[in-house]
Amino acid sequence: MRRIFITAIFLAILCYLYSAQVGKINFPVGEVYYQANINQPYKPVSINMALSDTGYLKTGLGSSVEVLWNNGTTSTVPANRVVSIKNLMNEANTQQSLRKKLESKMGNLRLQSNRLVSSEAGIRRSEAQVQDKGLLYWHAEPLQDIDECIELFNSRQFARAIPLFNKVIEQSPLMKDAELAHAYLLIIYEELGDLQMLKKHIDTLKQDFPSSSLIESLPKD
Secondary structure (H helix, E strand, O other): HHHHHHHHHHHHHHHHHOOEEEEEEEEEEEEEEEEEOOOOOOOOOOOOOOOOOOOOEEEEEOEEEOOOOOEOOOOEEOOOOEEEEEHHHHHHOOOOOOOHHHHHHHHHHHHHOOOOOOOOOOOOOOHHHHHHHHHHHHOOOOOHHHHHHHHHHHHHHHHHHHHHHHHHHHOOOOHHHHHHHHHHHHHHHHHHHOHHHHHHHHHHHHEEEEEOOOOHHHHOO
């Protein structure tokens, strides 16, 4: 009996050593259960319960659970599923939000943003057409400052930011500022869940800036 007890403790220590806490339960709804590893029984979850990469989650009918990962991202397990924590975490890492995929490239693009026509511009509009339209705007009103748009974006004033980003694009459609404005609008429309406008700006960005560094981060067709 003592030998069995010691063996059980040894196995528990091994499981602890070879597992790592990768996240926690953030928001459970209904019947949700967690299994720390395949040798352990399922137990009801609770908010802030630690999750290891060896574990499994199980949801009942009409139930769901949100997991908060150590890196700050979240995943949701819908009803009537059994999922491996490791697989769920790997899926979260590969399906980052559009914002996270674009942010590093946008930083570099902002440094280049100086209202010069991009050498990578596309052929949807000719440079002559752009120049004529730009001159008309110079006479009608000053060019929209993209920094003002970005400040509104950072404060999540999307309703005010959207028309100003669009003005940047209308005034300077083949310039670096326009490329950057498309990127910010993509993030806004993804967060708003407006798939129609998201697709519109993806298509325009690809047409006007076919060699843009942003394109590899965009959703595939």
